[in-house]
Amino acid sequence: MRKITFLLFATSILTTIFFLTACGNDHPADQDADGPVLSGDDEIDQVSQRLAQDPNNAELYALRAEIFYEKNSYDQAIADMTAALSLDSVNIDYHHLLTDIYLDYFRSRLALQTMERAVAIAPEDIDSWLKLSEIQLFLKMNQASLASIDKVLRIDPQNALAFFFMGKNFEEMGDINRAINAFQESSEIDPEMLDTWIKLGQLHASIDGNLAEAFFDNAIEVDSSSTIALSAKAEYLWDQDNPQAALELYKIAIRKAPxxxxxxxxxxxxxxxxxxxxxxxxxxxxxxxxxxxxxxxxxxxxxxxxxxxxxxxxxxxxxxxxxxxxxxxxxxxxxxxxxx
The missing domain is CATH 1.25.40.10 (Tetratricopeptide repeat domain)
Known part of the structure; x- marks a missing residue:
């Protein structure tokens, strides 16, 4: 399953694509009269040499983009993904990879526009709608995010992640009761979703501390090694004026993740x-x-x-x-x- 991530970004994908495609022949084949220009990185250069022999291979551009991405060379990764999409503009996996690159490069608006194109190309692709909803959520586009979630639930009414994002939107909008209901629905569909139990604990702590601890315990039961779950319960206990109990949980978290x-x-x-x-x-x-x-x-x-x-x-x-x-x-x- 394609990775779903989020971070914040800016500017315009259309400008980037226009510029890179306009540069056309200067871009990714990376070759001169004597062959490809080598970077000194064996992994990248192997793909570059293959591209020199097959300059219209979209998969090779995407492969090299992924390598650049893993090495945090975002500009080069974006350039290669733009070339891949110019050769295969309907490949949804390419849209997802380019979105992930933009997200990690703090280019949220470009990521948003990339996923908007993806859902236009493949309107039944649940992963694309979920990723679009998540980006919209981080950009505070709550109504748009809820609309994307609605698209998911029309395709898959039992999608736990869709209900989780719905809860996050309602939480940001200040509608705590609807947020709790959405998180509760998510937990019933997928009881193993750790973050859902943590959110239920945190929201109940804000309105009814008596119920919160049980939700944090459910999170720890799902993954007893999770420092996130342990720390969430510790923070709750600390807020409940029980610092000694909080300290014991932090010590457990330290032992599990030193x-x-x-x-x-x-x-x-x-x-x-x-x-x-x-x-x-x-x-x-x-x-x-x-x-x-x-x-x-x-x-x-x-x-x-x-x-x-x-x-x-x-x-x-x-x-x-x-x-x-x-x-x-x-x-x-x-x-x-x-x-x-």
Whole structure:
């Protein structure tokens, strides 16, 4: 099944396609009088050499685009996908791959337009409607997203992911009761959908804390190794003024995923609240070791150092925070406080 993803993007696919196709013969065959221009990457160059022999092969352009995409070479991937689509404009898989590239390259409007073309070409393709709905959801086009979901449910009335996206739309629109109903329908169709149980727990926590914990437990039962499910329940317990229980869940999450910086960071925050400052310092240090650019972890490690009276370490961490995030107000305030 084709990957369904989302992120935010901008600009216009038509401009990109016009420009790249207008460049025509200069683009992807990558050859001069002596043969293809090689990049030095064996995997890419092998496909380039094949393209030099077969320059009208759409599959080869798509293959090379996927390799470029995996290597985060987005411009080259987009150029190759444009060439592939110019040769095979009705290939839905190509539309999905180009959309994924645009999404990861922060080009949401281009991704949107690509999927709009895909559903126009294949109006019965459920994956395309779902991906279009998800992109519309992220672009705050809630009514359009719900309309796309309606298309899915006309084809497949028991599509759990469609009901999940419906719930997300209603949640964003502030209609919590309809959101809960949609998520509930999704969970009944597919009880193994982890995110649905988490959303039900979070929404019930916002209106009725007595029911929320059971939904978080269902999520953990679906996947006991999921740090997302464990952290969601921990956050709920913390909000319910039970930081010790929250801390135990964060510790479980750390044991299951020792490279997950977020669990160390959250555990550190709970430890600060519990006045276990040295332990909090250690957890923030582990978060930093796993994610050296984690500005908030530097700030709170600095704060822990300040509380323990280690002024020099606190200043170093506050300064590092500001280097990573110049607008981090609390870190600047900490520096002003300590330097004065």
């Amino acid at each position: 490279m997950d910086e977020k669990s160390y960071y959250n555990a550190g925050l709970v430890l600060l609240e519990l006045d276990s400052i040295p332990q909090a310092y250690q957890h923030f240090t582990m978060a930093i070791e796993n994610a050296p650019l984690y500005a908030a972890a530097y700030y709170y490690r600095g704060y822990a150092s300040e509380v323990m009276g280690n002024t020099q370490q606190a200043i170093q961490d506050y300064e590092h925070t500001v280097r990573l995030a110049p607008d981090y107000v609390q870190a600047r305030e900490g520096l002003d406080r300590l330097k004065k």
